[in-house]
Amino acid sequence: MVYDVIIIGAGAAGLFAAANLPSDRKVMILERNDRPGIKLLMTGASQCNITNIENIKTFIKRYNNPAVARKVLYNFNNIMLMEYFEGLGLKLIVREDGKVFPASLKSKDVLDVLIREIQKKNHQLNCNESAADIKWQESIGLFSVVTDKQKYTAKKVMVATGGQSYPKSGSDGSFIGILTKVGVKTNNFEPALTSVKVAQYRFKDLSGTSLSGVRLSTKRDIRTVIKTTGDLLFTHDSFSGPVILNSSRNINNHDKMIFDFIPQCDEKSLFDGITRQVSNNPRKEIKTTIEESVPIPKRMTEVLLEITAIDKKKKSSEVSKKDIQRFIRNCKHYEVTVMSRQGFENAMVSSGGISNEEINFDNMTWLKNKNLIFIGEVIDIDGETGGYNLQFAFSSAKKAVSGLLFD
């Protein structure tokens, strides 16, 4: 039997492509795991942040290559994606920060909708079957796909094997080796959207606490390489949250990260606020005085007092103005040295993958053989956190399907 399309990988991209391929095509999806969509189920803390409501003009700037993102996303944008899911009966919600989720906040509901569509179209889904090789047979104009179980023949092969992050989810980047053998130019996968470890991390006690609107600058030697603002999350051993994740690709070991935890207040107003409180209530503990005058979480006040080596129980009047200034400096200019970015085990996406130069983005095909198609994270495109990576997976799948139907 000759398949019209064999899709390798039942992740977000592969499933979306299959769900959109009509039932008159002979389609098979190969998935090495015992079930489809394992990573999809993990997304957005199992709530599945499918996209973002941001205007498409600025949306595309959230990727490492906005020009390519524009080509892929303009045909099937965030609004169209939302209409697609809602059309299939999946209610969605838009959070205040623009992130879009299924209203149930269950990633399983997104997966179920896609699986239902695939079943409706009678496409074949083979789990527990790993693609081990592909070969173009020039004489008959067909691909052979060799798995750990069998050999198949197909007119088209769609590679949707994902990146290398969270390798235990099945996407371990190994299929890239097979593509390289076929002659596809690829760039090494690197962890992206990952938390950052620093020397002498002092925020373990704040694990799980997040702080909004933190300003981060990163210096390499004397050069400032990053200046950005966003939400910061303290974990038990590293800095995380959007402000770190989105910058992580550009952060190197030994860089200096400088945090302004309270960019909304300048040093003078903080100093005036604290000293005013001190003179009103000189006998109050310094911890309480600061809690009442500095807009940071209480637990963080304690940690920053500890870092500044001020005894939190001291009477406010006993703390010198110099120490108050040092405390404020730690709030506004806290400097740490980067030890490392977390690896693939913790990275939400991978940068790298199939080089953009290899792909015709009008239909997601390989420029050297239009019967080989690439979709999703296996391509060297990655976006910020906030729904941008799933949107790319879905949009690239949709673009590939449209191209295939017009072929």
Ligand SMILES: Cc1cc2nc3c(=O)[nH]c(=O)nc-3n(C[C@H](O)[C@H](O)[C@H](O)COP(=O)(O)OP(=O)(O)OC[C@H]3O[C@@H](n4cnc5c(N)ncnc54)[C@H](O)[C@@H]3O)c2cc1C
């Ligand atoms: C913890 C976590 C949370 C995330 N949250 C979000 C979020 O909320 N919003 C967002 O936009 N993005 C999120 N992402 C990123 C997003 O999940 C990915 O970008 C997206 O899943 C990529 O889809 P994909 O189909 O290209 O690859 P994947 O979803 O990784 O799927 C690839 C599939 O191919 C299979 N496969 C690989 N090799 C073979 C082979 N040789 N044979 C057969 N099968 C194979 C794998 O088992 C896997 O099932 C998150 C990622 C992680 C790790």
